[in-house]
Amino acid sequence: MTEQIAVEKKILSENDRLAAEIRDALQQRRIPALNLVSSPGSGKTSLLEVTLKALARRFSIGLIAGDVQTENDAQRLRAAGGAQVQAIVTNGACHLDARMVGRALAGMNLERMDLLVIENVGNLVCPSSYDLGEDMKIVLISATEGDDKPLKYPAMFRRAAMMIVNKTDLLGFSDFSLERVQNNARSINPDLQILSLSCRTGSGVDAWIAWLTDLILQARRPSAE
Amino acid sequence: MHELSIAQSVIRSVLEEMERRRLSSVKKIHLRIGPWSGVMADAVQFNFTVLCVDTPLRDVRLIIEEPPPQGQCTQCSHTFPIQAMSLVCPQCGCESVRLQGGDELEIAFLETGE
Ligand SMILES: Nc1nc2c(ncn2[C@@H]2O[C@H](COP(=O)(O)OP(=O)(O)O)[C@@H](O)[C@H]2O)c(=O)[nH]1
Ligand SMILES: [Mg+2]
Ligand SMILES: [Zn+2]
Numbered sequence: 001m002t003e004q005i006a007v008e009k010k011i012l013s014e015n016d017r018l019a020a021e022i023r024d025a026l027q028q029r030r031i032p033a034l035n036l037v038s039s040p041g042s043g044k045t046s047l048l049e050v051t052l053k054a055l056a057r058r059f060s061i062g063l064i065a066g067d068v069q070t071e072n073d074a075q076r077l078r079a080a081g082g083a084q085v086q087a088i089v090t091n092g093a094c095h096l097d098a099r100m101v102g103r104a105l106a107g108m109n110l111e112r113m114d115l116l117v118i119e120n121v122g123n124l125v126c127p128s129s130y131d132l133g134e135d136m137k138i139v140l141i142s143a144t145e146g147d148d149k150p151l152k153y154p155a156m157f158r159r160a161a162m163m164i165v166n167k168t169d170l171l172g173f174s175d176f177s178l179e180r181v182q183n184n185a186r187s188i189n190p191d192l193q194i195l196s197l198s199c200r201t202g203s204g205v206d207a208w209i210a211w212l213t214d215l216i217l218q219a220r221r222p223s224a225e
Numbered sequence: 226m227h228e229l230s231i232a233q234s235v236i237r238s239v240l241e242e243m244e245r246r247r248l249s250s251v252k253k254i255h256l257r258i259g260p261w262s263g264v265m266a267d268a269v270q271f272n273f274t275v276l277c278v279d280t281p282l283r284d285v286r287l288i289i290e291e292p293p294p295q296g297q298c299t300q301c302s303h304t305f306p307i308q309a310m311s312l313v314c315p316q317c318g319c320e321s322v323r324l325q326g327g328d329e330l331e332i333a334f335l336e337t338g339e
Contacts, residue, residue, distance in 0.1 A: 002252065002338040007242055011234050011256070011330045095227055126227040128263040129330060155261040155328060187312050188324070 015130055018098035022105065022133025026116065031062075032219045033116040035132050037156060038140035039149075040122030043166040045073045046199040047140065047208075048117060049080045054209045056082025059114040059216055064088060064104045066096040066121045073119060084108050095126035098133060114216050124153040136161035143167045144174060147181035150188050157188045165196035168203060228268035231330075232276050235269070238332055239282060253286045253336040259294065261327035266291055294327025 010016060026033050036044050048063060055061060061083040065073040067090070074087030086104040088096060101118060118134060120127045128137075139160040141149055144167055150157040157163065163185050165178060178196060185192050195211070197204030239254055258266045266289045273287050293306040298314035299321040305314070312322045 002336050005242075005246065005248075005335045005337065007238075007332045007334055009238060009242075009332045011231055011238070011332060013238070014234065093227065093230075097230075125263050129227065129231075155263040158261065158324065158328065190323070 012129060012131075015098045018102055019131035019133040022098060022102055023135075025105070025110065026133060029110050029113070030219045031110065031113050031116050032215050033118070033132075033134040035118045035120055035127075035134035035137045036140065037120045037124065037127045037137055037160070038122060038142075039124050039145060042122070042140045042142040042145065043199050044119045044122070044140055045076055047164070047166065048077055048119060050199050050202070050205055051117075051209070051212065052077070052080040052082050054205070055115075055212065056080075058213075060084070060112045062086075062108050062110075062113045062116040064096075064101060064116070064118045066090060066100070066119055068092060068094070068121055084113070090121060094121055094123050095130050096120050096132060097130045101132045114220075115212065124149070124156045128153075128156040128159055138162045138164060140164045140166055141181065143170045143176045143178075145176070147176045147178075148184060150181065150185040154188045157185055157192065160189065160192060162193040162195065164208065165194070166199060168196050169198040169201045228265055229272045229276075231264055231269050232272035235273060235287075235332060236276055236280060236282060239285075239335065240280070242332075242335065243281075248335075248337055251282065251285050251335045251337055253288055254282075255333040255336070256287065256289045257292060257329040257331045257333045258289050259292055259327040259329040261294055262330040263328075264330055290333065292326065292329060295325045296322040297325060298322055 038044050063077050063083050063085045065077055066088045067073050071087040074085050077085045086107055088100045088104050118132055137160040139156055165181060182194055195208055197208055243251060258264055270287055270289060277283050295304055296307045297304045298319060300319045301317045303314055303316040313320050314322055
């Protein structure tokens, strides 16, 4: 006699539990949290540098920089100034998980934080499986990559709330098409918000900063109860 | 490659489940891993086999179902499995299709006994 025993449990339920704890802790303090993901080199750290330049005087920003081997990104962000920065070196692991983020947060002052941004490890596959307690995933793609990336990495583009196309200063140097990448992304995720900008020239950055500012101010507003 | 930690989580969960339900052994473990879960089923299978050698799950068979994502046509409501990223409704030919599922990463059930 064989017997079937229903389990119906998420494989990453332990990660999800820790992520839920993080989400609670952040929401209690009205801190919006973003999980920034991309392939290596799309410009996550550059975008954060530009963001600090625009917002660090006005808001207290917390940054967690994940990296496989080094603390280089965290050092760049500390050099940019004005933010609490924690590094997570994953020692080879291809993604951040909620346990690592929880540990990093334990070393940060949440009472003085208006926004948390987590720079994930450069990888469009593995980070899609791990909830870090963020409010939303933002996926970055640059104009030097293939505009079919949303179709190749549907898991990530489906779970993201926003896609940012970076390095628009390089549009025209390859056959990357802004229209195609938008169509491909929307076929995977019709609700995706899309921004395009250049961290190099600053073009389009205003819209990103305005969106972030709005996110922070909305989070502060007491909820109607 | 995070399939190693995925396989570890499966083993940990199943051992917990066995203890909770006082099962002395398990024959098969059924997982559901969607093609859009970000996890490769083959690699989970491989890591599972390697990791199980020193556990009570040594002789267990891991069976992985890979359910295709479903599309639902926004025009005629027809629901169909998505193959190879073609997002066209096979019934009415329209291209406005909502995607569902495909990102499962779950332990479905265990089998015990002979
Ligand atoms: N031309 C151009 N290069 C950029 C832009 N943004 C970033 N880069 C460059 O792209 C490289 C990788 O950027 P980085 O921020 O380290 O990417 P990350 O790995 O995603 O954090 C660096 O050499 C940046 O200077 C941009 O808007 N235009
Ligand atoms: Mg970086
Ligand atoms: Zn139809």
